[in-house]
Amino acid sequence: MNELPLKELLYKMADDQLILGHRNSEWTGFGPLLEEDIAFSSMAQDKIGHSLALFNLLHQLGESEPDTVAFTRNDTQFHNSIFTELPNQEYDFSLIRHFLYDTQEAIRFELLSNSSYEPLAQVARKFRGELRYHTLHANTWIKKLGSATEESISRLQKSLDYAMPYALGMFEESPFEKEIIEAGIFAGENEVKKRWLVRIEETLSNTSLILPDWKIINPIIGGRIGKHSEHLQPLLEEMGEVFRIDPGAEW
């Protein structure tokens, strides 16, 4: 099979993890309480580690070294969903994004652990266990704060309403959707989305939060084809700043 569909799949997932990993790391030193500071910092480390594993798979398929790929591309060459590049804002938005994104990611790698592309299936089986800690963390806080005080509920609801069109953009379909499904590599974006809706609805049903009617929402897409918000390029400049001073440095 032509390698392009596989590469497209790997790039979009690796870029999601790298960019959200970087956003998570911005909570280091700023968490609302020490435990959350540690949690977001740890999840940052997991996500960046996961992106490295996928960039290594891409490297085996002939793409550049992971560091070069991560730190030298411009925003139009990134395939992450716009959702992952949005600034952290207040903790309520970061928590909602963590919940919506990680539920999606956990489902994605559960499905990919049966991928016909064995190197990806191996990586997915590894991620699957680790991601359970991310969803455990997200679900615990969503359940707690989603039924706590008037302020915590209204803040989370506002963030959920704001996040939903971006979150639906995570499922922007690839031009190779049909090929990749037929080759047994991946079950496809629609399958992930279907399962995601069931799972987030189930968690939210234990809270006072209301899932916006997703059927009438227009997803905010474009990230997968390199059309990003104004927030991505400044992030990339900061993330790659040290690397670009001396790309050949030995660490």
Place this chain on the structure above:
Amino acid sequence: MINISIKQVYEWLEEVKDPEIPVLSLVDLGVITEVEIDGEKVRVELTPTFAGCPAMDVMKNEVIEKLRSRGIENVVVEISFRIPWSSEFISEKGKKALKQYGFAPPPSNKIFTDLEILENGICPRCDGSNTELKNPFGPTLCRSIYYCDSCKEAFEQFKPL
């Protein structure tokens, strides 16, 4: 041909410790998933506990150094996800070492079907279960933070995975 057995290589690797938990060898941690001897070459397959583990390069170099110090020049260490690490791979000896070091060893990963049960950590000091999970994330990716209500002390647990 070099005249050593795979068993001998494992014995030498017992001397290489986890850089973050110096009482635990890589063998007891269960991250050595294969050793192969092919003529002059020794190949060691190493799997990370967590994919983002920053200690991988250190472990890799220590394996190479250890085997070189035993006279094996041609050492290849491959980092692989072929056999994903599980906390079930930690040996009984490894679990004892963890406990002596003050970490709660991981409970069976079977509890993973229902993560709420993670709240029942066993305190490594008093062996009691009057504890609560404070944070599924800790000072390293493979550890979580608990609080023992009997000892009035926090402790870390090696995560089940």
